[in-house]
Amino acid sequence: MGDAFKSSKLSRFLSVGSSLTKATAQLAVDAAKTKAQIYLDKNPEIKDMGLKIKASKEIIQTMGELKGAMMKLGQMISISEDIFLPKEISELFRDLQKNSPSMPDGEVRRMIQESFKKAPEELFLEFDIKPVAAASIGQVHKAKLHTGEIVAVKIQYPKIVDAIKYDFQNLHKIDRLVHLLYPNKPNIDGVIAELKTSLLEECSYLHEMEQIQFFKDTYKDLFPMIHIPAVHPEFCTEQILTMEWVEGDSYEETLQYTDEQKNFLGTSLYESYLFSFFELNRLHTDPQYGNYLFGHNKIIMLDFGSTREFDRDFVVDYAGLLMSLEEKRVDIYSTISKKLQLFKEDDEDELIIRHFNMIHDLYIPYTVDGIHTIAEVNPFHLFKDFIKDLNFKGRKSPRQEFLLLDRSTFGLYTKLKGWKSQINWVEGRNKFRNSIENEVKFKYQF
Secondary structure (H helix, E strand, O other): OOOOOOHHHHHHHHHHHHHHHHHHHHHHHHHHOOOOOOOOOOOOOOOOHHOOOOOOOOHHHHHHHOHHHHHHHHHHOOOOOOOOOOOOHHHHHOOOOOOOOOOOOOHHHHHHHHHHOOOOOHHEEOOOOOOOEEEEEEEEEEEEEOOEEEEEEEEOOHHHHHHHHHHHHHHHHHHHHHHHHHOOOOHHHHHHHHHHHHHHEEEEEHHHHHHHHHHHHHOOOOOOOEEEOOOOOHHHOOEEEEEOOOOOOHHHHHHHOOOOHHHHHHHHHHHHHHHHHHHEEEEEEEOHHHHEEOOOEEEEEOOOOOEEOOOOHHHHHHHHHHHHHHHHOHHHHHHHHOHHHHOOOOOOOHHHHHHHHHHHHHHHHHHHHOOOOEOOOHHHHHHHHHHHHOOOOOOOOOHHHHHHHHHHHHHHHHHHHHHHEEOEEEEEEEHHHHHHHHHHHHHHHO
């Protein structure tokens, strides 16, 4: 049986404090070796990668134990690959998606009893007390209804909402440690604000139930190959979500599929992404591999706790960025990128042109007619080269919407890249972006 979930402000504060003490102690050792007694609050540059990894492990272990915002932040850090953090450390954060301890059996029973006034054995014909998966907000159990259907029961960690609120009072400490490790990191205030909003929304399983039904209804005709599990509303509360049990292959198993099957899956994911963003203005924004299962001609989408509805003006502006790349309009690109806080008003034209050329080279292969794979160029490496000389001091993070939009986009990119899917990119774009292009042209006078 695992340790009781730490939901109180004091217990979470002490856990973070202990972790930071151990982590900074590792760094202090290095400081002592290199001329002695430099205090961490003076931001010394720590150069020993071995000690950086030891310090990071302390933080990552605490994130996994505390779950909530701490764990989710670590998972989000992991999708950046090695743009801001060395590969050795970003890989440690990625392990948070796999190695998260579950809550004790007694807590599981108590959560069901409080929600339905029944023990698990009364509510279900069968209930497996051991979870099949544990994540940042809750964990999933397999059960059987009295009617015979096999279901997945997602149970939220007790008092997770309070825990998340406490976490956001501590995140500045994690931010401070990361700054000590890597002084030239970007300002993440916008990221934290978006993370707080999305995480608290994820804690409402009734909200997730609504999102599941929305995507299920809107996908069923256009994308019959995408299966979204049915919900059993009578077994759902704000903290418990009961859905159809589904099985399929993991993403790793799909790598053994035929090229034809991988092309079909890749095209289906790509076009459903375009439809969601440009027509629905809403995305499934938790693209980690564990939230997808597959068949040879089927995609199963799981976990709709993290979705993002985008303001229409933002979607129009984002489409404008893409169209400015296609039309080689650096002037429009500059205007929109400043509006979306990708750049400051006083940034030099040379910097914006460099960025435009980099993104143009990345994007243009997807505007070429015909069927072809994802571009061989790794965008993470290009971004890393672009930002290495960029001074982030005093620079705001981009608009909050980019956190979950980029997360969804990177998730799509990694799947298509792994499959080496042959896709007709232009055909997909014409199907699902044409509806917004007139708005863009009117707004920015293309």
